[in-house]
Amino acid sequence: MKFIDEFRDPDLARRLIGQIRHEVAAHPTIRPVRLMEFCGGHTHAIFHYGLRQTLEGDVELRSGPGCPVCVTASRDLDTAMALSGVQPDVILATFGDMVRVPGSRGNLQELRAAGADVRIVYSPLDALSLAQANPDREVIFLGVGFETTAPGVAAAVLQAEKVEVPNLSVLSLHKLTPPAMRAILDAGEVALDGIIGPGHVSAVIGSDAWSFLPDDYGIPCAVAGFEPLDLLGAIAALVHAVAEGTPGVFNTYGRSVPPAGNPTAMRMLDQVFDVRAAAWRGFGEIPRSGLVLNAAYAHRDAARRFPVEATDTPEPKGCRCGEVLRGVIEPSACPLFRRVCTPRNPVGPCMVSAEGACAAFYKYSE
DSSP states (O other): OOOGGGGOOHHHHHHHHHHHHHHHHHSGGGOSEEEEEOOHHHHHHHHHTTHHHHTTTTEEEEEOSOOTTTTBOHHHHHHHHHHTTSSTTEEEEEOGGGTTOOBTTBOHHHHHHTTOOEEEOSSHHHHHHHHHHOTTSEEEEEEOOSTTTHHHHHHHHHHHHHTTOTTEEEEEOOBOHHHHHHHHHHHTSSOOSEEEEOHHHHHHHOGGGGTHIIIIIOOOEEEOOSSHHHHHHHHHHHHHHHHHTOOOEEESOTTTOOTTOOHHHHHHHHHHEEEEEEEETTTEEEEEEEEEEOGGGGGGBHHHHSOOOOOOOOOOTTOOHHHHHTTSSOGGGSTTBTTTBOSSSOSSGGGTSTTSHHHHHHHHOO
């Protein structure tokens, strides 16, 4: 194992920054190189270490839909809130950053204040423990996340089957990242020269999963870690590929990301889930971008067991969260940013989660 200080070496950082600037200066027609990170952790790290400002003029960094909390559609959140009231003995379990995400009729935190039994858990297995401790109550786990968190939910479902706990069900709002990236590129709203590939997601699906970017779209992808040298190394690889016109997939996070990913995690996903279309906030429905429990585990699918009606609702008036998620605008271009929408009183989900672009921009910019 390497010590974390090895990825925060100021001298190496200066050399990488110099390399990036030199490469862009030698090919002025590519300035600025426009890159998008597809990971909320990357967004936070980029702002935290001041990489946007450091590379300004040479590299333009755009934030994509890398926050799974942020891209959860209002309709799906309304469904979760409705499920908490389908019967009086329901416990709705979810991660902490979901409770403040606004739906069309408030959020889960307000619902809990009104008397609903909404519990914050730190793992899907905590929801299983809740079900075991409350055998006379139905525990519904609100599963939100990308390929990173979905295997944990699959493991909890498999464990619930193994130990025969009948009162645990899952509302799966899990989403797949490559289809969303295709949606951004197909829409053509923002011209991108390269993609900073998500580190945690790629640890599950592998760096090879991004080969469609150079193959189908002719742009490079560099999978990155979360330390400043990780990100600078990925940016340097992308700038070089753009300058030389040699798109490819560059795994600059090889200590954690194998080319084929994690086969155990992928097998669990295949065993428990089917791939379906899913609604993304700011995008609408994206084909084959969601995970739902398959027929073998339909008895644990909360959406099938407790059908409730939820309709599409517009974003709050003035909120431009959808455009932020697609990388079309910066958070500061939203008329509500800082004026009405703040981390204490979020109007849109991008201000709720620490991985949201608006929250990062609010905390670190200016």
